[in-house]
Amino acid sequence: MLECLIIDDDINIAETICEYFSLFDLSCEYAVDYEAGLKAIAEKKPAVILLDVNLGNQTGFELCKKVRETSEVPIIFISARNTVDDALAAFGIGGDDYITKPFSMAVLLAKTKAVLKRNTLSQSQKLQPAISFGDVEVDMNLERVMRAGEPVKLKPLELRLLLYLIENQGKPITKDELLEKVWGDTFIGDGTLSVHIRHLREKLEALPNEPRFIKTIWGSGYMFEC
Amino acid sequence: MLECLIIDDDINIAETICEYFSLFDLSCEYAVDYEAGLKAIAEKKPAVILLDVNLGNQTGFELCKKVRETSEVPIIFISARNTVDDALAAFGIGGDDYITKPFSMAVLLAKTKAVLKRNTLSQSQKLQPAISFGDVEVDMNLERVMRAGEPVKLKPLELRLLLYLIENQGKPITKDELLEKVWGDTFIGDGTLSVHIRHLREKLEALPNEPRFIKTIWGSGYMFEC
DNA sequence: CCTTTTTGGTAAGAAATTGATAAGAATTTA
DNA sequence: TAAATTCTTATCAATTTCTTACCAAAAAGG
Numbered sequence A, B: 001m002l003e004c005l006i007i008d009d010d011i012n013i014a015e016t017i018c019e020y021f022s023l024f025d026l027s028c029e030y031a032v033d034y035e036a037g038l039k040a041i042a043e044k045k046p047a048v049i050l051l052d053v054n055l056g057n058q059t060g061f062e063l064c065k066k067v068r069e070t071s072e073v074p075i076i077f078i079s080a081r082n083t084v085d086d087a088l089a090a091f092g093i094g095g096d097d098y099i100t101k102p103f104s105m106a107v108l109l110a111k112t113k114a115v116l117k118r119n120t121l122s123q124s125q126k127l128q129p130a131i132s133f134g135d136v137e138v139d140m141n142l143e144r145v146m147r148a149g150e151p152v153k154l155k156p157l158e159l160r161l162l163l164y165l166i167e168n169q170g171k172p173i174t175k176d177e178l179l180e181k182v183w184g185d186t187f188i189g190d191g192t193l194s195v196h197i198r199h200l201r202e203k204l205e206a207l208p209n210e211p212r213f214i215k216t217i218w219g220s221g222y223m224f225e226c
Numbered sequence C: 001c002c003t004t005t006t007t008g009g010t011a012a013g014a015a016a017t018t019g020a021t022a023a024g025a026a027t028t029t030a
Numbered sequence D: 001t002a003a004a005t006t007c008t009t010a011t012c013a014a015t016t017t018c019t020t021a022c023c024a025a026a027a028a029g030g
Helices: A011-023 A034-044 A060-068 A084-092 A105-124 A156-167 A175-183 A190-204 B011-023 B034-044 B060-068 B084-092 B105-123 B156-167 B175-183 B190-204
Strands: A004-007 A028-031 A048-052 A075-079 A097-100 A130-133 A136-139 A144-147 A214-217 A221-224 B004-007 B028-031 B048-052 B075-079 B097-100 B130-133 B136-139 B144-147 B214-217 B221-224
Touching: A004 A011, A004 A034, A011 A028, A011 A105, A028 A034, A034 A060, A048 A060, A048 A105, A060 A075, A060 A084, A075 A084, A075 A105, A084 A097, A084 B105, A097 A105, A105 B084, A136 A156, A144 A190, A156 A175, A156 A190, A156 A221, A175 A190, A175 A221, A190 A214, B004 B011, B004 B034, B011 B028, B011 B105, B028 B034, B034 B060, B048 B060, B048 B105, B060 B075, B060 B084, B075 B084, B075 B105, B084 B097, B097 B105, B136 B156, B144 B190, B156 B175, B156 B190, B156 B221, B175 B190, B175 B221, B190 B214
Parallel strands: A004 A028, A004 A048, A048 A075, A075 A097, B004 B028, B004 B048, B048 B075, B075 B097
Antiparallel strands: A130 A136, A136 A144, A214 A221, B130 B136, B136 B144, B214 B221
């Protein structure tokens, strides 16, 4: 998903902002008029919009109103006119911030990041990636595992091991990779790994000695699949 | 709950803002220095703070940093100096907006309302006036705890710890996160945390050594659940 | 096929880590 | 200074993690 969409009829400004923001790892694109702006918003679903008040024959305010009919995406207005009326209009129709030309790139970036932060924070609560297999449910966010509705008590190490396998589901993982990714630099023996795999199977598989999900890749390692 | 707290060492400005905002149905109070500001924030729990950068012998930035140790309440900076550095500093330490003197009252009101709107929207999910578990009742607003009808005397630190756990109920909190969110940057040892957890359990759990609500997540942290 | 070799599974227990507890010291507040 | 609060430390108990020895299954070689 695109982070930042700039809508400005002055290509120079739009490009300058784009380049500057890109330096700070904000993905950026721009549109140069009302129509292109609307289209870009619909297609790219930007996380924040920088919107010039002056868009040639139409105003950014009009565009903002149009967008607000369907979306609550945060909008930061950029204006050449430092008037109270403009600022009030910007907030009045649902703008999130207002900056006047000439502005400092750094300040614009700071404002944009502040807006982004606010919005991604409140969204982080909504998203709950979860995976389920058999009668088991794994919440990757809360890092909790349920089985048949009951919480499964996984030891911290077992949890890390399971999550790593699930993150790479469908892909065979060598023992070496597991040791490196789950154990880091505290080296343990090969046999130890198989013990932990067994513990996971005992807690999650219906038939631990005929595993359906945590499979053995003979001579190499293990793979999670569901 | 107070909507807007103004912290400015210039009483005239503070009062002017207060009166203006009151005309538009925003409840408003003000504080005139660093200490009074901190106290007012802790006691009144404002929904938004208007913070003057210049607070006599201390800066609003310092106050903001202090507040950010424990709270995410939105802060709008007011500055007499229209410099890029100030604006960047404001956003850098967690400010939500920035306005320079002289400003239009209407614009300030618009900014404030915009910030309030954003935050009441996202908080509407969180907001939980009271919660009860076992024979305990916790009023999140008044920050009071009752047990079997009798008030429980929790020490300030214990209360903060409990409230943080409850705010994140059902979600395991690592010890690191607790130390960061409850203690801020006054670092304490791991063992100390477990002592405070025990105190909470002794005051709130029927069987403190078999806690039903304040659970231990082994190797990681704690979790409140009911 | 059968045997040998290699590799993974299993079980039990030792070692290490982590949390709970209690008592008291240090710090803050009134 | 006294009282309340908060922190540290030492010790104990619980839990997790690792190792090891032995067994079973799979691959390799004749």
